[in-house]
Amino acid sequence: MLNERKIAVIGFGSIGRTFVRLLTAKSHYIKKLAELRVVAVADSKGMVLKPSGFSDYELIKLCELPLSGLRSLPESLDLDIDLLYSEVQPDIHVELTPANYETGEPGLSNIVNAINNHAHVVTANKAPLALRFSELMDLARKNEVKIGFRSTVMGGTPLIDMLLSIRSYSVESIHGILNATTNFMLTEMHEKLIPMEEALRRAQAIGIAETDPRLDLDGWDSAAKIVILSNVVRREIKLQNVIREPLKVELSDIAECLRNNNVIKYVAALEPDGKAYVKPMKLSRRDPLAGVDGTLNAVRIGTTIGEITLVGKGGGRIETAHNVLDDVIGVML
Ligand SMILES: NC(=O)c1ccc[n+]([C@@H]2O[C@H](COP(=O)([O-])OP(=O)(O)OC[C@H]3O[C@@H](n4cnc5c(N)ncnc54)[C@H](OP(=O)(O)O)[C@@H]3O)[C@@H](O)[C@H]2O)c1
Numbered sequence: 240m241l242n243e244r245k246i247a248v249i250g251f252g253s254i255g256r257t258f259v260r261l262l263t264a265k266s267h268y269i270k271k272l273a274e275l276r277v278v279a280v281a282d283s284k285g286m287v288l289k290p291s292g293f294s295d296y297e298l299i300k301l302c303e304l305p306l307s308g309l310r311s312l313p314e315s316l317d318l319d320i321d322l323l324y325s326e327v328q329p330d331i332h333v334e335l336t337p338a339n340y341e342t343g344e345p346g347l348s349n350i351v352n353a354i355n356n357h358a359h360v361v362t363a364n365k366a367p368l369a370l371r372f373s374e375l376m377d378l379a380r381k382n383e384v385k386i387g388f389r390s391t392v393m394g395g396t397p398l399i400d401m402l403l404s405i406r407s408y409s410v411e412s413i414h415g416i417l418n419a420t421t422n423f424m425l426t427e428m429h430e431k432l433i434p435m436e437e438a439l440r441r442a443q444a445i446g447i448a449e450t451d452p453r454l455d456l457d458g459w460d461s462a463a464k465i466v467i468l469s470n471v472v473r474r475e476i477k478l479q480n481v482i483r484e485p486l487k488v489e490l491s492d493i494a495e496c497l498r499n500n501n502v503i504k505y506v507a508a509l510e511p512d513g514k515a516y517v518k519p520m521k522l523s524r525r526d527p528l529a530g531v532d533g534t535l536n537a538v539r540i541g542t543t544i545g546e547i548t549l550v551g552k553g554g555g556r557i558e559t560a561h562n563v564l565d566d567v568i569g570v571m572l
Pocket residue numbers: 249250251252253254255281282283284306307308318335336337338345363364365390391394554555556559
C-alpha cells in the first residue's frame with residue numbers, strides 16, 4: 240500500500256496508552272496522510288507483535304490492560320527488541336520508556352538499535368538525547384532517518400520547532416522555567432506562605448509530582464531539558480557539565496523576597512560563555528520569567544538580533560501524546 244508505515248510503541252504507560260488512543264481517535268484524519276499500522280507494543284515485562292497491524296479495537300483493548308499487563312495476554316512474548324525488529328520490521332520506533340539520567344537505558348540502546356535498523360525514531364524520553372544528543376543525530380543522518388523529539392521540552396508549546404527554525408542568526412543564551420512541578424510548588428509557597436514540604440504534598444495531590452519527586456527537585460529534569468535546547472541551537476553542552484543545585488527554599492527566603500519585590504524561581508540556563516546550570520534564583524518582578532506561575536513554563540532566549548520570550552504549557556499527558564503523534568506524522572512526510 241502507498242505510504243504505509245509500521246509503528247513500534249516501546250513503553251506502554253501513561254504516554255504510550257494516550258498516544259495509542261489518540262492514534263485510533265484520529266485514524267480517519269491520519270489515513271489521508273498515510274496508512275499507519277501499530278505492529279508492536281512493549282512494556283517492561285513483555286511485548287505483543289502483529290505484522291499485519293493491530294486493529295483500532297485491538298489497540299483500545301490493549302490500553303485497557305493494567306500496567307505491566309501485556310504479558311497476561313496468551314500471545315505475548317518476553318521483551319526482546321532484536322526479535323521484535325526481525326519479526327515486524329517497524330519503520331517508526333516510538334520510545335516512551337522512563338528516563339534514566341545515569342545510563343540513558345533502556346531508551347538509549349533502543350534508539351541506537353532502531354536507527355541501525357533504519358527506523359525513524361520519535362521519543363518523549365529525554366535521557367538518551369540529554370546524554371548523547373550529537374552522537375544520536377549523527378547516527379540518524381548516517382542512516383538517513385529522522386529523530387522527532389518535540390515532546391521532550393515544553394511539549395505544550397511549540398518551542399523546539401521555533402528553535403529549529405532559527406538558522407540565519409545565533410542563540411547566545413537561554414533562561415527557562417522548564418519544570419512544572421517545581422514552579423507550581425514555588426508559586427504555592429509565594430502565594431500561600433506554606434513550607435516546601437506542604438507545597439510538594441499539594442503537587443502530588445493534584446497529580447503533577449511523582450511519588451518520588453527527586454528527578455524534579457534535584458534538577459535532573461530541568462538539566463536534561465537545557466541540554467536538549469542548547470544542542471538544538473548548536474551550542475553543544477553535556478548533561479554532566481550542567482551545574483545542578485537542588486531546590487531547597489525556606490519560608491524565610493520567600494518572605495525576604497516578597498519584602499523586596501522579588502520572586503524565587505527554579506531557573507535552568509545556558510549563559511553566553513557556555514556555562515549551564517539549574518538553580519533557585521531571585522528574580523526582580525520586572526523579569527519576564529517572574530510572572531510565570533503555577534504549572535506554566537517559559538523561556539527567554541537571547542539571540543544576536545534580539546530577545547524572544549515564550550510562555551506556555553509544559554508537557555502534560557495529553558500534550559505529550561499529541562506531540563508524539565505530530566512527530567510520527569512529521570518523520571514520514
Ligand atoms: N507523563 C508526562 O506528562 C511526560 C511528559 C513528557 C515526557 N515524558 C516522558 O515520556 C516517557 C514515558 O512517560 P510515562 O509518563 O508514560 O511513563 P510511565 O507511565 O512510567 O510508563 C513507562 C512505560 O515504559 C515501560 N518500560 C519500562 N522499562 C521498559 C523497558 N526496559 N522496555 C520496554 N518498556 C519499558 C513501562 O513498563 P511497565 O508498564 O511494565 O512498568 C511503562 O509501560 C518518560 O521518559 C517521560 O519522562 C512524560
